[in-house]
Structure formats: C-alpha cells, structure tokens
Amino acid sequence: MTTFPGSPKLTKGAIIGMDPVNPLASVIIFQYNPKSLTRRLSIKAAGKEGAKSEVLRLSGPPEETITISELEIDATDQLEQAQATAVSMGIAPQLAALEMLLYPKSALVIANTALLAAGTIEIVPPEAPFTLFVWGANRVLPVRVKDFDITEEAHDPNLNPIRAKVNLSMQVLNYNDFPVSHPGYALFLAHQVVKETMATIGSISNVGAVAGGNIKL
Numbered sequence: 001m002t003t004f005p006g007s008p009k010l011t012k013g014a015i016i017g018m019d020p021v022n023p024l025a026s027v028i029i030f031q032y033n034p035k036s037l038t039r040r041l042s043i044k045a046a047g048k049e050g051a052k053s054e055v056l057r058l059s060g061p062p063e064e065t066i067t068i069s070e071l072e073i074d075a076t077d078q079l080e081q082a083q084a085t086a087v088s089m090g091i092a093p094q095l096a097a098l099e100m101l102l103y104p105k106s107a108l109v110i111a112n113t114a115l116l117a118a119g120t121i122e123i124v125p126p127e128a129p130f131t132l133f134v135w136g137a138n139r140v141l142p143v144r145v146k147d148f149d150i151t152e153e154a155h156d157p158n159l160n161p162i163r164a165k166v167n168l169s170m171q172v173l174n175y176n177d178f179p180v181s182h183p184g185y186a187l188f189l190a191h192q193v194v195k196e197t198m199a200t201i202g203s204i205s206n207v208g209a210v211a212g213g214n215i216k217l
Contacts, residue, residue, distance in 0.1 A: 010033070011136055011137075012029055012030050012031075012033060013029075013030045013033055013034070013133075013134060013135045013136075014027065014028060014029045014030060014133075014134040015027075015028045015098070015101070015131065015132070015133055015134070015143075015145075016028075016131065016132045016134060017097075017100070017101045017128075017129035017130070017131045017132075018129055018130045018131075018132070019105070019129040019130070022105070026097045026098075026100055026101060026129060027097070028094065028097050028098050030071060031072065031073055031074060032071075032072045032074075034068045034069055034070055034071040034072075035069055035070045036068075036069045036070070037066065037067070037068055037069075037135070038066070038067040038069070039064060039065070039066050039067075040064065040065045040067070041062040041063070041064050042062055042063045042064075043058070043062050044058055044059045044060045044061065044062055044063060045057070045058060045059065046058055046059035059176075060174065060175075060176040061174045061175070061176070061188075061192065063171070063172075064171070064172040064174075065146070065169060065170065065171055065172070066133065066141075066143070066169070066170045066172060067167070067168070067169045067170075068166070068167065068168045068169075068170075069167055070165050070166075070167065071165065071166040071167070071168060072163075072164075072165055072166075073091045073094050073095065073163070073164050073165075073166065074091070074162070074163045074164075075090050075091045075162040075163065076162070076163070079156075079162065086162075088160075089160050090155070090156055090160030090161050090162040091160075091161050091162060091163070091164060092160055092161060095150060095161065095164065095166075098148070098166065098168075100129075101128065101129055101131055101145045102128065102145060104125075104126035104128075105126060108126045109126070112126075128144070128145075130142065130183070130184065131143050131144065131145060131170075132187075133170055133172075138194055138198070139191070140187065140191065141172050141173075141187070141188065141191060142172070142173040142174075142177075142178070142184035142187055142188055143170040143171060143172055143173060144170065144171045144173055145168065145169075145170050146169045146170060146171050147168075147169050148166055148167060148168035148169065149166070149167050150164055150165075150166050151164060151165045151166075152164045153165065172188075173188065174188045174192075175188050175189050
C-alpha cells in the first residue's frame with residue numbers, strides 16, 4: 001500500500017495473550033487497523049434505588065466493552081514475497097493465534113482427563129491467557145475476549161485462508177476483577193490515572209469556553 005512519503009508513521013494496534021505455561025506469547029499485531037472501534041460503558045452504581053443519600057455512589061469503574069469491526073488479515077504481500085509460512089499455510093497461523101485466546105491448553109485438558117480417570121472429584125477450570133488490548137501508548141488494557149466472528153474471503157489452492165475479516169468483542173477487565181498482586185490490577189489503575197489526567201487537561205481547556213467564561217468553578 002503506497003502512502004504519502006511525508007505522512008506520519010501509523011501505530012498499529014495489537015492483542016497480546018500471555019500464558020505463564022507458554023513462554024511464547026500470542027501476539028496478534030493488526031496488519032491494518034480496523035475500520036471502526038466501538039466502546040460501550042455502563043455505570044457500576046452502588047447506591048440503592050430511591051435512596052437519595054446513595055444515588056451518586058459507585059461500586060467501581062464502569063463495565064466497558066470494546067467492539068472491533070472489520071479487522072482485516074491478508075497474506076497478499078507475503079505471498080508476493082514467497083514467504084514460506086504464507087505459501088504453506090496462508091493466514092491460518094494468525095487466525096489460530098487469535099482463536100487460542102479462547103481455548104484451554106490441550107496439555108491441561110489431558111492432565112485433567114487423567115485426574116478424572118484416577119478418581120479426582122474436583123478439577124480446577126483452566127485459565128485463559130492474560131490478554132492485553134494495545135491501542136496506542138495511552139491505551140493498554142487487560143481484556144477478556146468475549147466472542148468474534150471470522151469471515152474467510154479468499155483461499156489458496158489448498159484451501160488455506162489467505163484473506164479474512166474479523167469482528168471482535170472484548171470486555172475490559174478492571175482492578176475489581178484481579179487480586180492486588182496481579183499485573184492486571186496495576187495496569188488498569190495506571191490506565192485510569194492517565195484517563196483522569198487527560199480529563200483534567202480537557203476540563204481546563206473548556207472552562208473558559210463555558211458561558212463566555214462567566215461561570216466560576
């Protein structure tokens with residue numbers, strides 16, 4: 001894709017899944033940033049309905065869902081360069097890295113099956129990888145991938161996908177979802193501090209514009 005030579009370098013978004021059992025993180029760097037990103041925030045109110053003294057109380061940060069529309073994955077450039085992975089598998093590895101964020105590890109499934117066969121009554125459910133959504137320096141968020149759909153639009157002669165679009169939904173995890181010792185706790189808290197700082201900057205810029213600067217706060 002040809003771009004104007006003087007245009008700034010585009011930062012690419014990414015999803016990173018970190019698993020302590022597997023030292024190789026699942027890193028899905030967006031080849032092309034999605035066409036749109038939708039964020040939905042729902043308040044977490046702590047006050048009881050009708051209780052005037054409690055109406056403004058919060059039980060925590062809002063519940064936030066991020067939806068990515070039309071994330072494109074394309075092997076055209078790699079195929080033109082005859083890259084071995086693209087030639088043999090197309091974009092199947094990239095899709096697999098995304099899908100594995102929802103799968104329990106097969107080794108743990110096998111181990112749990114063996115424990116059940118040995119008569120173990122209670123099996124601890126496996127954990128998904130600690131997943132981060134990276135959207136620029138000011139937005140690195142712990143998330144849980146809720147669901148996604150993949151539309152494979154083109155295939156090679158061996159039916160490997162070579163072009164696909166992904167629509168993906170993620171729930172943002174906040175400090176109420178983690179123990180204090182978990183890195184997700186500190187990561188979300190740092191994100192909120194950055195957001196508070198930006199909100200203060202925006203408020204200072206806008207105070208003078210309210211009612212011609214006649215309102216004093």
